Amino acid sequence: MRRPHTGSKTGFSPMRWWSMVLKEFTQLKRDRLTFAMIVGIPIMQTALFGYAINTNPKHLDTAIISADSTDITRSFIAAMQNSSYFKMVGTLPNEAAGREALARGKVLFVVNIPAGFTRQLLRGERPALLIEADATDPTATGSALAAVSGIAQSVIDREIAGPLSNLHGSPAPFSVRVHQLYNPDNITQYFVVPGLTGMVLTLTMVLMTGLAITRERERGTMENLLAMPATPLEVMTGKLVPYIGIGLIQATIILLAARYVFRVPFFGNIGAVYLSALLFIAANLTVGITFSSLARNQLQAVQLGIFFFLPNIMLSGFMFPFKGMPGWAQALGNLLPLTYFLRLIRGILLKGNGWTDSWPNVWPMMVFTVVLMLVASITYRKTLD
Amino acid sequence: MTTVANPEYAIDVRGLNKRFGEKHVVRDVSLRVRRGEIFGFLGPNGSGKTTTIRMVCGLLKPDAGSGTCLGHDIVREREAIKRKVGYMTQRFSFWEDLSIAENLDFVARMYEIPHRKEAVRHAIDTLGLASRARQLAGTLSGGWKQRMALAACMLHQPSLLLLDEPTAGVDPRARRDFWDELQSLAAQGISVLVSTHYMDEAVRCHKLAYIAYGKLLAQGSADEVIASQRLSTWAIHGERLSALQEELRSRPGVEQTVTFGDALHVSGTDAGLLEGTVRAAAGVDGRSCEPVETSLEDVFIYLMGKTPDNSGGTA
Numbered sequence: 001m002r003r004p005h006t007g008s009k010t011g012f013s014p015m016r017w018w019s020m021v022l023k024e025f026t027q028l029k030r031d032r033l034t035f036a037m038i039v040g041i042p043i044m045q046t047a048l049f050g051y052a053i054n055t056n057p058k059h060l061d062t063a064i065i066s067a068d069s070t071d072i073t074r075s076f077i078a079a080m081q082n083s084s085y086f087k088m089v090g091t092l093p094n095e096a097a098g099r100e101a102l103a104r105g106k107v108l109f110v111v112n113i114p115a116g117f118t119r120q121l122l123r124g125e126r127p128a129l130l131i132e133a134d135a136t137d138p139t140a141t142g143s144a145l146a147a148v149s150g151i152a153q154s155v156i157d158r159e160i161a162g163p164l165s166n167l168h169g170s171p172a173p174f175s176v177r178v179h180q181l182y183n184p185d186n187i188t189q190y191f192v193v194p195g196l197t198g199m200v201l202t203l204t205m206v207l208m209t210g211l212a213i214t215r216e217r218e219r220g221t222m223e224n225l226l227a228m229p230a231t232p233l234e235v236m237t238g239k240l241v242p243y244i245g246i247g248l249i250q251a252t253i254i255l256l257a258a259r260y261v262f263r264v265p266f267f268g269n270i271g272a273v274y275l276s277a278l279l280f281i282a283a284n285l286t287v288g289i290t291f292s293s294l295a296r297n298q299l300q301a302v303q304l305g306i307f308f309f310l311p312n313i314m315l316s317g318f319m320f321p322f323k324g325m326p327g328w329a330q331a332l333g334n335l336l337p338l339t340y341f342l343r344l345i346r347g348i349l350l351k352g353n354g355w356t357d358s359w360p361n362v363w364p365m366m367v368f369t370v371v372l373m374l375v376a377s378i379t380y381r382k383t384l385d
Numbered sequence: 386m387t388t389v390a391n392p393e394y395a396i397d398v399r400g401l402n403k404r405f406g407e408k409h410v411v412r413d414v415s416l417r418v419r420r421g422e423i424f425g426f427l428g429p430n431g432s433g434k435t436t437t438i439r440m441v442c443g444l445l446k447p448d449a450g451s452g453t454c455l456g457h458d459i460v461r462e463r464e465a466i467k468r469k470v471g472y473m474t475q476r477f478s479f480w481e482d483l484s485i486a487e488n489l490d491f492v493a494r495m496y497e498i499p500h501r502k503e504a505v506r507h508a509i510d511t512l513g514l515a516s517r518a519r520q521l522a523g524t525l526s527g528g529w530k531q532r533m534a535l536a537a538c539m540l541h542q543p544s545l546l547l548l549d550e551p552t553a554g555v556d557p558r559a560r561r562d563f564w565d566e567l568q569s570l571a572a573q574g575i576s577v578l579v580s581t582h583y584m585d586e587a588v589r590c591h592k593l594a595y596i597a598y599g600k601l602l603a604q605g606s607a608d609e610v611i612a613s614q615r616l617s618t619w620a621i622h623g624e625r626l627s628a629l630q631e632e633l634r635s636r637p638g639v640e641q642t643v644t645f646g647d648a649l650h651v652s653g654t655d656a657g658l659l660e661g662t663v664r665a666a667a668g669v670d671g672r673s674c675e676p677v678e679t680s681l682e683d684v685f686i687y688l689m690g691k692t693p694d695n696s697g698g699t700a
């Protein structure tokens with residue numbers, strides 16, 4: 001009979017320990033998706049945090065309503081551009097058009113130069129320019145607005161010279177009034193809490209549906225389902241319905257907290273909020289089904305979910321100003337349903353947006369859902385045989 | 386090709402073939418199972434039993450071959466077959482986080498069984514599950530799980546049961562009860578196709594088929610299967626049998642040596658040659674030998690050894 005060659009049974013055996021290490025490595029090597037995560041997550045995170053995210057966003061879209069175009073007003077616009085915070089993207093005919101562009105999120109700022117501005121300035125009547133800002137996200141607009149008084153001063157110093165010098169003094173020859181719309185008190189919670197609905201729905205819907213279907217396959221119960229008369233459509237849709245209900249409950253919890261704990265203003269129609277949530281839930285369920293047909297087991301379904309979740313936090317405008325990201329990051333963000341849902345729910349709650357203002361964020365989610373539904377049904381059919 | 390259903394047969398399939406990528410899992414399998422017959426399906430692991438059963442019940446589409454199951458075409462009428470067949474998977478495939486009663490109720494709804502509640506209660510009573518009806522399926526022991534699975538398969542009153550190794554991991558007594566149940570079902574006219582590795586179960590089948598490496602090697606009643614291989618067998622009793630076994634393996638006429646308890650079974654197809662070899666070897670050390678009837682187990686071990694040791698690739 002062979003005797004064990006280690007003396008003590010309970011002590012630490014380097015041999016046993018090493019065999020444990022080797023076994024773990026061998027198993028890791030076999031698990032391709034885990035391997036991809038080991039390499040992929042640091043690369044993805046570095047790229048996103050290193051390049052995409054910017055909490056001091058510049059070159060923010062700005063429109064001009066100009067009823068008075070003179071050297072002085074042009075100088076002011078040029079100074080805004082030069083500050084690098086503002087990017088002039090066009091002119092608008094009137095204040096109503098300005099409000100609409102702000103409501104739809106096309107621009108973050110509208111500069112309104114009233115008629116006779118220069119004349120009043122020269123007469124020493126000390127007129128005011130108006131900058132309207134979409135302040136739903138205080139982080140996005142804050143730095144730019146802080147730069148405004150400096151810009152005005154530099155214009156005064158440069159333009160009010162020579163024969164106009166007598167206009168100097170207090171108060172300044174002209175002033176800039178900043179009008180912060182939608183979130184005038186710059187309360188971050190107004191921005192973050194409604195967005196949380198989207199974040200939570202993404203996480204739970206994708207993971208839960210991904211797991212629910214993979215679980216049937218992993219436990220062998222899928223074979224049993226297939227042997228019964230149920231059709232794939234009945235199985236799939238039947239499995240998904242409970243999760244729609246769960247999603248709506250989650251949305252309700254967050255909305256209640258938003259309303260009664262954080263006192264977020266609800267300007268828009270609450271029915272529209274729920275319709276948006278339903279559409280968003282549908283979009284995420286199709287992601288979950290697609291993952292479940294790609295994943296071979298529940299662990300892989302979770303890993304795919306995390307892969308999907310990371311860019312959603314970073315690139316959707318949930319945590320970091322969307323407009324502050326470089327073009328490639330915005331393009332990626334525009335592929336995610338969360339990006340549109342965040343704009344929708346914030347627009348409806350904080351801006352009181354109606355159907356026409358919301359539509360530009362509704363159809364991309366519909367397209368996303370239909371496309372992924374096709375992908376899911378193709379991949380699902382493969383797993384039957 | 387159209388298949389004319391023969392009402393005499395519950396299963397009547399010809400030339401079934403199935404490949405998974407490179408692997409040719411089932412090759413030209415033809416089976417006929419009469420109504421009311423218990424048909425045993427034997428063969429080593431990975432021999433294609435499960436794939437064949439899945440093709441018969443419409444879960445898989447054969448690459449080639451045709452046939453009927455309960456009179457329905459196995460390729461074109463898969464949905465009709467699913468409604469009439471009870472299929473019990475090899476692995477327990479019910480929901481472990483549902484109780485027995487909940488599992489059965491789910492299955493009953495799936496088959497749209499009329500008077501569902503009564504049907505479920507009846508199934509629970511007939512298979513003696515009443516005491517555990519509220520217990521979660523995941524916490525049941527192997528025997529109870531398999532009884533529940535049988536109850537679920539029987540709920541929609543199928544006329545054919547396809548049972549894929551139903552008694553794997555079940556204790557002997559539960560196995561015997563299970564087979565008593567199968568025999569009473571067969572007596573009521575229900576046909577059963579059951580795969581198994583157990584010899585005591587094989588001998589309780591009316592008909593047998595032996596499949597290895599995707600090919601059907603023998604089919605018929607137990608006696609027919611035994612006779613088809615034309616094996617003669619001798620039993621040797623005495624001392625140092627394992628040494629003798631090593632020695633006999635390479636001797637002329639000996640094709641197989643198997644130890645059964647205190648006896649060594651030696652088999653071969655050339656009866657005369659075998660007898661000479663066995664008598665010469667057994668004569669020493671006070672060992673005795675006698676001719677015995679070739680058993681089903683001898684034949685199965687022989688069949689298993691005859692085929693190449695791979696499950697795909699070359700034929």
